[in-house]
Amino acid sequence: MIIRIQFWSYFKDLTGCAEATEELPLGATIDQLLQRLHVRFPKLVAMKNSTLIAVGVEYQNRSHVLREGDTVSLFPPVQGG
Amino acid sequence: MIIRIQFWSYFKDLTGCAEATEELPLGATIDQLLQRLHVRFPKLVAMKNSTLIAVGVEYQNRSHVLREGDTVSLFPPVQGG
Amino acid sequence: MRRELTLSTAPIHEATLVAARKMSAGMGAAVYFTGVVRGTEESQTIAAIDYETFREMAEHQFHKLFDEMERRWPTIESARLVHRLGVVRVNEPSLWLEIIAPHRPEAFAAAQWLIDEMKRTVPIWKRPQP
Amino acid sequence: MRRELTLSTAPIHEATLVAARKMSAGMGAAVYFTGVVRGTEESQTIAAIDYETFREMAEHQFHKLFDEMERRWPTIESARLVHRLGVVRVNEPSLWLEIIAPHRPEAFAAAQWLIDEMKRTVPIWKRPQP
Numbered sequence: 009m010i011i012r013i014q015f016w017s018y019f020k021d022l023t024g025c026a027e028a029t030e031e032l033p034l035g036a037t038i039d040q041l042l043q044r045l046h047v048r049f050p051k052l053v054a055m056k057n058s059t060l061i062a063v064g065v066e067y068q069n070r071s072h073v074l075r076e077g078d079t080v081s082l083f084p085p086v087q088g089g
Numbered sequence: 090m091i092i093r094i095q096f097w098s099y100f101k102d103l104t105g106c107a108e109a110t111e112e113l114p115l116g117a118t119i120d121q122l123l124q125r126l127h128v129r130f131p132k133l134v135a136m137k138n139s140t141l142i143a144v145g146v147e148y149q150n151r152s153h154v155l156r157e158g159d160t161v162s163l164f165p166p167v168q169g170g
Numbered sequence: 171m172r173r174e175l176t177l178s179t180a181p182i183h184e185a186t187l188v189a190a191r192k193m194s195a196g197m198g199a200a201v202y203f204t205g206v207v208r209g210t211e212e213s214q215t216i217a218a219i220d221y222e223t224f225r226e227m228a229e230h231q232f233h234k235l236f237d238e239m240e241r242r243w244p245t246i247e248s249a250r251l252v253h254r255l256g257v258v259r260v261n262e263p264s265l266w267l268e269i270i271a272p273h274r275p276e277a278f279a280a281a282q283w284l285i286d287e288m289k290r291t292v293p294i295w296k297r298p299q300p
Numbered sequence: 301m302r303r304e305l306t307l308s309t310a311p312i313h314e315a316t317l318v319a320a321r322k323m324s325a326g327m328g329a330a331v332y333f334t335g336v337v338r339g340t341e342e343s344q345t346i347a348a349i350d351y352e353t354f355r356e357m358a359e360h361q362f363h364k365l366f367d368e369m370e371r372r373w374p375t376i377e378s379a380r381l382v383h384r385l386g387v388v389r390v391n392e393p394s395l396w397l398e399i400i401a402p403h404r405p406e407a408f409a410a411a412q413w414l415i416d417e418m419k420r421t422v423p424i425w426k427r428p429q430p
Contacts, residue, residue, distance in 0.1 A: 086425060146231070206329070
């Protein structure tokens with residue numbers, strides 16, 4: 009299945025792009041997606057422990073199972089105000 | 090000594106006046122003043138436990154010793170806002 | 171700490187007060203409280219509240235509170251407080267307060283503290299008008 | 301609970317927002333918070349902050365917070381929040397919030413809670429500009 013990925017804030021600088029796609033096996037989790045992305049964008053590895061993850065507009069944890077058509081957002085801690 | 094008394098808020102309704110004077114012996118306390126006023130304005134007696142007392146612009150308690158020229162204010166609990 | 175105290179029968183124009191804000195570059199937080207006359211007082215419908223003050227003492231007590239506020243929250247840059255006197259109709263503001271500080275927590279804490287203390291010590295009284 | 305959310309690059313006109321307040325006769329308290337860009341960020345002098353958002357998610361997360369606020373403080377009549385996006389210069393407001401409630405305590409509590417939660421969950425990020 010094809011998963012679309014969005015990067016926000018300085019994660020765009022770290023990856024050099026705002027969006028990417030990955031092809032993953034059916035039933036893959038966010039954790040599996042992150043492993044792929046850490047190979048492809050090694051600068052994200054250092055951010056591992058502070059990375060926030062959303063599918064669509066909801067936060068999800070790393071064990072969340074992805075589905076065809078999902079858009080996954082990765083970003084650093086939020087700082088509104 | 091002559092002490093001037095001011096009544097505020099509904100204490101004016103209870104006494105029927107905004108100001109009064111009392112002649113008290115030198116060294117008299119607020120407590121002695123209150124005893125006089127309770128005789129003169131009996132409707133103040135019911136308010137005894139909630140009466141706030143100031144000399145000039147400072148709160149004082151009942152044992153405070155008055156001085157010639159003092160202005161004593163008596164009023165119910167404050168309710169700003 | 172800059173302080174500005176107004177006890178007046180004039181209506182409170184919040185928009186004008188807000189527009190007059192002064193805030194230096196180190197300040198990040200402005201907290202405002204507007205107290206408005208409610209249509210009921212102790213479950214009775216009212217049309218207005220008549221506010222009375224012992225002005226000289228009220229000003230003195232407010233300045234004591236500002237002094238204490240400055241001791242408790244030394245980073246606060248400014249406090250402005252307006253309390254309306256006389257007849258204030260339902261839905262009109264009777265109290266307006268602005269606290270300016272570098273950060274949120276002290277601005278919120280000081281604003282709440284000041285209103286609580288005012289209600290305890292500043293000689294202002296209300297008379298509901300039916 | 302009435303709610304109004306604005307995420308926009310337009311400057312925040314507080315006086316206009318305050319003048320547009322709607323408040324029913326049962327309400328006695330309006331609490332405002334204005335967050336202003338400070339001249340230093342992590343002890344570096346800055347000229348502005350550039351705010352970025354993931355708008356669709358930010359709106360969704362704000363509305364979840366409004367829902368939760370309504371559950372926690374059911375007496376609150378209205379919440380209005382404006383967050384500015386893009387470049388906001390030092391001394392200009394980036395955040396404006398209004399909470400209207402019958403009484404002070406819930407208005408202050410809800411205002412502080414909403415800002416704290418926003419800073420935890422709403423996808424908005426800052427980039428200081430030298």
